[in-house]
Amino acid sequence: MKISDENAVPGTIESPVEETETGTEDELDLPWQVVVHNDPVNLMSYVTMVFQRVFGYPREKAERHMLEVHQNGRSILWSGVRERAEFYVQQLHGHLLLATLEKTN
Amino acid sequence: MEICRHGDVIEISDVDPFLAELLRQIPTSAKPDDSPEAQQRLFSAPANDDDKEICAEWKIYVEPELRKLFQSAIETVAEDLEQLNGNEKSVRNCTLKIPALHADAWLNGLNQARLAIAARCNFTDGELGDQYRSPIGSRRDLSLFQVNFYGFLQEFILREINDPRTS
Numbered sequence: 001m002k003i004s005d006e007n008a009v010p011g012t013i014e015s016p017v018e019e020t021e022t023g024t025e026d027e028l029d030l031p032w033q034v035v036v037h038n039d040p041v042n043l044m045s046y047v048t049m050v051f052q053r054v055f056g057y058p059r060e061k062a063e064r065h066m067l068e069v070h071q072n073g074r075s076i077l078w079s080g081v082r083e084r085a086e087f088y089v090q091q092l093h094g095h096l097l098l099a100t101l102e103k104t105n
Numbered sequence: 106m107e108i109c110r111h112g113d114v115i116e117i118s119d120v121d122p123f124l125a126e127l128l129r130q131i132p133t134s135a136k137p138d139d140s141p142e143a144q145q146r147l148f149s150a151p152a153n154d155d156d157k158e159i160c161a162e163w164k165i166y167v168e169p170e171l172r173k174l175f176q177s178a179i180e181t182v183a184e185d186l187e188q189l190n191g192n193e194k195s196v197r198n199c200t201l202k203i204p205a206l207h208a209d210a211w212l213n214g215l216n217q218a219r220l221a222i223a224a225r226c227n228f229t230d231g232e233l234g235d236q237y238r239s240p241i242g243s244r245r246d247l248s249l250f251q252v253n254f255y256g257f258l259q260e261f262i263l264r265e266i267n268d269p270r271t272s
Contacts, residue, residue: 040230041223043256045263046216086159089151090167094174096216101152101159 030103032085034078037098038069050095051077054088079104108261115203115265117258125189125199127251132183134251135175135217137224146224147175147217175217181210208266215255215262222248 036047044066051062055078068075077099078088085101092099107118120128137143148168152159185203203211223233226248232238233252240250 039220040233041220041252042216043259043263046212046259049263049267086151090170093149093151093167093171095213096147096220098149100150101156 030082031079032082033076033102033104034085034088034092035074035100035102036065036069036077036092037100038073039098042097044070046095047097050092050097054091054095108258110205110265113205115205115208115262116200117203118200119198120189120201121198122196124254125201127254128201129186129189130251131186131214131218131255132179134222135179135214137221140221140225142224142227143221146220148172175213178210178213179217181207182214185211203262205265208262211262212259215259219252219255219259222252228252 036051047066047069048059048062051057051065052059055062057065065075065077077092078085082101089099089101106120106124109116109118117128137147148171150160151163151167154160185201185207188201189199226245228249232249235249236253238246238249240247
């Protein structure tokens with residue numbers, strides 16, 4: 001679960017056993033989403049501040065996402081590779097937000 | 106009660122004994138140990154239930170880090186609250202000074218306490234929106250007042266750290 005900046009590039013794999021591993025890597029590389037869910041206790045101003053801090057979003061964008069969470073129950077804050085998504089979810093949990101990691105359909 | 110910022114210090118002055126007692130209760134209220142609901146809220150799942158691998162790894166690698174982070178914030182808050190010690194029996198109002206550098210720890214600690222209390226009491230959305238309910242009545246009403254009072258402090262601290270004149 002730890003985040004590293006190294007981009008591990010898997011080599012060409014030909015044997016049947018290793019093909020299974022290639023499949024796993026492909027799965028890991030599917031775009032992942034960072035989803036934040038509504039929580040009636042967290043303050044709107046606090047949630048906005050957390051989005052600004054964790055994702056570096058400008059205030060307006062952070063507020064848009066906060067309102068989406070508030071009104072629709074959830075908002076996709078970010079999507080991309082799994083490691084980075086895990087890092088963001090960890091940061092959000094550190095601020096006590098309800099956040100999950102989800103595979104993009 | 107008055108709250109204002111003087112340079113690098115957030116000063117909460119004229120705190121009456123009742124509110125001082127609620128402040129003293131922040132660290133205890135934030136402890137989720139006695140309640141599975143509070144545990145579940147403070148350490149919520151990082152993925153849907155069907156993604157068991159992510160959830161299992163999270164428990165091993167991430168949750169201990171989160172516990173350390175939350176504990177550290179509560180320790181900072183508890184240190185600042187030591188200023189209120191010795192006044193438990195007094196009827197005089199008191200003052201609490203929070204170094205601005207501790208603002209993040211306070212935001213986190215207050216949030217832990219609010220979430221843990223709300224999870225323990227299982228407040229409805231309607232109750233959480235009722236900011237004018239008197240704390241006198243039942244333990245539940247007092248807990249709701251506590252959640253709102255801690256939220257008020259959070260709002261103030263947030264306003265101060267977002268204020269371009271003070272950052």
